Structures are given as structure tokens and as C-alpha cells.
Amino acid sequence: MQSIIILSVLALLAPLVGGLVYGIERKVKARMQNRIGPNILQPFYDFFKLADKRLVMVHSTHAFLGVMHFISIWVAVAVLIFGGDLILVIFLHLLSTALLIMGGFSTRSIFSHLGANRTAISILAYEPVLIIMAVSIYAVNGSFQISSIINSDPLLYKMPLTFIALLLILPIKLKKSPFDVAEAHQEIAGGAEIEYSGIFFEAIYTAKWLDYIFVYALVFLFGGSNYLLGAGLVVGTFIYINALDNSTARVDYRQMLKFSYFVALPVAFINLLITLFN
Amino acid sequence: MFELKKFRKKSPWILHFNAGGCNGCDIEILACLAPKYDIERFGMINTGNPKQSDILLITGPVTKRTRERLVEVYNQMPEPKVVVCCGSCASTGGIFRGMYNIEGGVDQFIPVDVYVAGCACRPEQIIDGVVVALGILEEKTKEIEKTIKLANKPVVEEDGQVNRRNMPAELTYETTV
Numbered sequence: 001m002q003s004i005i006i007l008s009v010l011a012l013l014a015p016l017v018g019g020l021v022y023g024i025e026r027k028v029k030a031r032m033q034n035r036i037g038p039n040i041l042q043p044f045y046d047f048f049k050l051a052d053k054r055l056v057m058v059h060s061t062h063a064f065l066g067v068m069h070f071i072s073i074w075v076a077v078a079v080l081i082f083g084g085d086l087i088l089v090i091f092l093h094l095l096s097t098a099l100l101i102m103g104g105f106s107t108r109s110i111f112s113h114l115g116a117n118r119t120a121i122s123i124l125a126y127e128p129v130l131i132i133m134a135v136s137i138y139a140v141n142g143s144f145q146i147s148s149i150i151n152s153d154p155l156l157y158k159m160p161l162t163f164i165a166l167l168l169i170l171p172i173k174l175k176k177s178p179f180d181v182a183e184a185h186q187e188i189a190g191g192a193e194i195e196y197s198g199i200f201f202e203a204i205y206t207a208k209w210l211d212y213i214f215v216y217a218l219v220f221l222f223g224g225s226n227y228l229l230g231a232g233l234v235v236g237t238f239i240y241i242n243a244l245d246n247s248t249a250r251v252d253y254r255q256m257l258k259f260s261y262f263v264a265l266p267v268a269f270i271n272l273l274i275t276l277f278n
Numbered sequence: 279m280f281e282l283k284k285f286r287k288k289s290p291w292i293l294h295f296n297a298g299g300c301n302g303c304d305i306e307i308l309a310c311l312a313p314k315y316d317i318e319r320f321g322m323i324n325t326g327n328p329k330q331s332d333i334l335l336i337t338g339p340v341t342k343r344t345r346e347r348l349v350e351v352y353n354q355m356p357e358p359k360v361v362v363c364c365g366s367c368a369s370t371g372g373i374f375r376g377m378y379n380i381e382g383g384v385d386q387f388i389p390v391d392v393y394v395a396g397c398a399c400r401p402e403q404i405i406d407g408v409v410v411a412l413g414i415l416e417e418k419t420k421e422i423e424k425t426i427k428l429a430n431k432p433v434v435e436e437d438g439q440v441n442r443r444n445m446p447a448e449l450t451y452e453t454t455v
Contacts, residue, residue, distance in 0.1 A: 026318075035316040039288075042321050048285035049332070054356040055328065189326040197329035197356050 008183065011078040018209030019043040021216070024030035025242060026188050031244045043209065053198035058107050063200045065103035067191075070203035073210045080217050083147030086134045090127075093214060095121055096207070104192030115191025121253050125179070125260035126169040130218075132268040137221075138164050139275040144223065154224035154235065161271035163233075167240065168264040172256065173215055176241055178248040179256045194250040286332065286358065287412045289321040293331035294357065297348055297384065299338020302398035303365040307335060310401045317405060323405040330356040333411055335404075339367040339374045340381040352388045358418040360391045360411040364404055 013260065021111075023040040030037025039045070057063040076092035079085070097119065104116025140158045141149055149155070158164055172179040183191045193204045219237045223230020251259075291438040296304055310317045311324055325331045328351045340348060353363070363384050371382040384390055391414045394407035 005440065030316070030318060033313055033349075035313045036319040037316075038321050042289065045285050045288040045321055046291075048282050049289045052282040053332075053358070056356045071418055123363055153425060190330075194327055195329060 007082050010081065011081045013018070014074070014077050014081065014096060014141065014213050015059065015206050015209055018211075018213045019206075021212045021238075022209050025212075025238070028239075029246060032242065043205075046205065049204060050202045051199055055199060056197045057200060058195050062103055062106045062195065065099050066196050066200045067203045069096050069099040070207040070210075072099060073207045073214065077210050077213050077217070079209075079215065080146060083145065086137060086144045086146055086149070086221075089146070089214075090130050090134055094123065094127060100204070100207075102186050103196075109194045109195050111188050111190075111194050112192060114188045115184075115194060117124065118184070118188075118253060120190050122172050122175075122179070122182045123255065126172045129165050129169045129260070129264050129268050132265070132272055133162050133166060133218075136268070136272045136275050139272065149221055150225065151270050152224050154226045154229055156222045156224075156229065159222075159271050159275060161267050161274075165264045165268035165271070166218070166222075167237065168267070169260060170215060170237065171218075171244060172242060172260065174211060176245040178244070178251045179259075180250055181253045181256060184250065204231050269278065283416060286415050290333050290408070290412055290415065291303050291323050291325045291331040292333045292335055292408075293326065293328050293351070294324060294335045295337070295348065295351055297336055297338045297344045297368065298341035298380075299365065299367050303337035303368070306398050306401050307337065307364065307404060310404055315401045315405065317408070322408070328352075329356065331355060332359055332415060333408060334359065334361045335364055335408075336361065336368045336384050337364045339371045340384055340387060342381060343379075345381055345387055348384070349387055358415055360415045360418070361388055362392045362394060362404075362407050362411050363390050364394045364407070366395060366397045369395065372397060381429045 020040070020043075022043045023038075026042060027037045027040055051103060076089050076096060079092060080089045083217040101116045101119050101123075106113045107113075113234065136159050137149060137155060138144055140155060141152050143149070171177070175183040188194070193201065193278050216234045216237065219233050220230040222233055292308055294304070309315060310329075322333075328334075330354075334352060334355060336348070359418055361384070363369045368384050369390075371380060374380045375382060379388070392407045392411045394403050396403055398405075
């Protein structure tokens with residue numbers, strides 16, 4: 001009973017923690033560029049400011065899809081925290097991205113269409129690796145249940161190549177350089193989220209924080225029952241992603257797809273074969 | 279009481295619009311974002327998206343081609359919002375004033391809150407101007423903002439085709455609620 005309460009509180013607080021992670025990330029990124037950088041609480045200031053803006057929406061379906069994007073990703077993170085099915089978590093996350101793509105296509109703005117297109121392409125790039133990761137976890141552990149994964153031996157020693165493949169596709173997932181074609185701030189000014197404003201953009205903005213929680217929780221799973229190892233992996237991944245974001249330039253979406261299919265996917269697949277026939 | 283108003287000051291998002299200038303002021307604005315002046319430490323982001331920004335930074339004089347875009351971009355920004363003119367061209371027309379293709383300063387078309395002088399204006403001045411604009415932004419209520427819409431009637435030719443050549447046909451100022 002007590003553990004359920006703790007888990008519910010954790011699931012409810014997930015956006016807050018994600019906002020803190022985003023704030024720390026902006027600060028770390030600024031320090032890497034020898035800047036001072038914004039306050040760590042800056043995402044929350046943005047949040048309250050956006051709540052104060054005038055209500056403007058393109059049409060109600062567009063706004064609804066944006067809010068549903070936020071809710072479905074929150075459900076995905078909650079299932080992840082409660083220790084549910086890994087496949088369910090991955091597909092709930094896919095559903096939330098699909099809702100964002102539908103929202104992007106529901107307006108007449110050409111930038112919105114471009115962003116939705118590119119988001120769909122980046123799903124093509126990262127989703128196979130996530131599925132193969134789930135299958136190899138099943139091959140090692142015999143279960144898709146996250147509650148059993150978290151109590152097993154560290155997965156990192158049994159599937160290091162899958163972890164490397166995950167690291168390779170995480171920049172696509174988090175829309176970080178060099179694979180930030182979906183957001184591409186200088187080209188298409190933010191992608192599928194461009195037509196959202198005020199309180200509806202807030203839903204998209206908060207969903208971005210929850211994305212961080214989702215990704216870092218996936219990384220944490222590789223630590224298994226060794227929570228210290230999991231935390232170390234999370235910190236290492238955080239620094240790796242920010243260093244990569246600051247040091248690389250954006251690539252084409254074709255190059256992104258080629259990289260994902262010819263480098264990341266084979267690496268994950270080799271590990272799957274090893275675990276299956278070992 | 280929990281005041282949402284005071285957070286306006288803490289996260290102003292900038293939209294940068296070049297109304298037809300020589301690019302000098304634009305480079306100075308970009309210099310503000312670079313590590314030396316780093317205006318992100320005040321929470322400012324250059325969004326490039328009118329629907330999510332609070333401050334409209336305009337450079338350059340308004341030309342006959344850009345005036346509709348300027349008003350359109352201004353109308354797309356949700357209130358509360360402030361407008362900052364960067365440089366003498368955006369404020370008055372500058373050295374381009376009186377030319378055949380120039381309409382003049384930005385304040386002929388949209389309400390301007392802060393004028394930043396200089397050709398080109400220095401990054402320190404831009405930061406000062408934006409800080410003044412933040413004070414105005416905090417005092418603004420949503421009601422005092424009124425959008426001024428540039429409505430142009432399409433010219434229909436004799437054969438029923440709409441004339442696309444004379445797009446900025448007529449300037450009629452309408453206040454919409």
C-alpha cells in the first residue's frame with residue numbers, strides 16, 4: 001500500500017522533475033559554451049509566463065491533440081514508474097508522438113506540415129531500435145515487466161551493444177543535434193509545435209520535460225537492481241547528450257535515417273542475436 | 279496571492295523581424311545571443327515563432343513589401359506583447375527616409391513601445407532597450423492591447439481576375455477587439 005502511494009507521488013511529480021532536468025540541462029549547455037546561462041528554475045518561469053498569455057488557438061482539434069499528446073506521454077511515464085509492461089510503455093510513447101504529428105498536420109501552416117513530416121521520419125529512425133531493445137531485454141530477462149527488470153541483474157553487462165545503440169538514437173528521440181531535423185529551430189522554427197501558443201504550447205512544453213524523464217528512466221533500467229550503476233548511467237548519458245549537442249552540426253534527414261538503419265540498428269540486432277543464441 | 283504577472287519579466291521570448299534593413303542591427307542582435315553578451319541568462323530565447331513570443335524586435339525601415347508581413351506578424355503574437363525598434367531606420371526611417379520604396383518608421387503601422395537609437399545600435403543598447411520593454415510588459419494588461427489590422431481590398435480586373443500586382447492596395451486602420 002505504502003509503495004503504491006510513493007509510486008503515485010513519483011508519477012505525479014514527474015513533470016516537475018523533468019522541468020528541473022531541463023533547467024539543469026540549459027545551465028550545463030551554457031557553461032559548456034562559456035556562458036552564464038539561465039536560472040535552473042527557468043523552465044518553470046516559462047511555464048507560468050505561458051499560462052498568462054492570451055488564449056489563441058488555430059482550431060479546437062489542434063488544441064485537443066496537443067493536450068492529448070501531453071496526457072498520453074504522462075500515462076506512458078506513469079506506467080514506466082509503476083513497473084508495467086515495457087512494450088506498452090514504448091507504444092504509449094509512440095501514440096503520444098503520433099498525436100503530435102496529427103496535430104501538426106491538422107493546420108494549414110506549411111512549417112507545421114514540415115515539422116510533422118520530419119517527426120514521422122525520426123520515429124522511423126528510432127522506433128526499431130527501441131523495439132529491438134525491448135525484445136533483447138525479454139530474451140535476457142524472460143519478462144517485459146519493468147518491475148522484474150528492475151529487480152534482476154544489471155542488464156548492461158549482458159547487452160552492452162544494445163546500450164550503445166540506445167545512446168546512438170537518443171539524440172533523435174530528444175531532438176538534439178546532430179539529429180534535430182524534427183525541431184530544426186533555424187530552418188522550420190520548431191517543427192510540429194509551431195502553431196501552438198499560450199496555454200496549449202504549455203502542454204507541448206511540459207511534454208518535452210516528460211520526454212526527458214522517459215528517456216532517462218529507460219537508461220536507468222540498464223542498471224537493473226544496481227541502482228547506483230543506473231544513476232551513474234543516467235548522469236553519463238546526460239553529459240554525453242549535452243556534449244554531443246554542443247559539438248555537432250545538424251545532418252540531413254536522409255543521413256539520419258542511413259545512420260540509424262546502417263549503424264544503430266545492426267548494433268542492436270547483433271546484440272539480440274548474441275543473447276538469443278547464447 | 280500568486281501573481282502570474284511577475285513571471286512575464288523572467289522569461290521574455292524574442293521574435294526578431296527584419297523589415298528591410300541593411301543587416302547591421304541584425305548582426306548586433308545576434309551578438310547579444312552569443313556568449314559575450316549572453317541574454318539567455320535573463321531567460322530570453324530567440325524563438326523565431328510569433329505565436330510563442332513576447333517581444334518583437336524590429337530592425338530596418340518598413341518597405342512597401344514588408345509592411346503587410348510586419349502587421350501580420352504583429353497580429354499573430356498573443357497579448358501581452360511589446361515592440362522594440364532597433365536602430366534609427368526602424369525608429370524613423372533613417373537614411374532611407376523619403377526613398378520611393380520606403381514607408382518610413384515602424385510606428386506608422388504598429389504601436390511601438392521602445393525606440394533604440396544608433397546606426398547600428400550597440401548590443402548594450404539593445405539589452406538596455408529590452409530591459410525597459412520588460413518594465414512596460416509587466417504593466418500591460420491584456421485589455422489595453424488592441425490589434426491594428428491592415429486590410430487591403432483586392433482589386434478585381436475587368437475579366438474578373440484578382441490583380442496580384444497591387445497587393446498593398448489600400449491602408450485601412452481597423453481596431454478589432
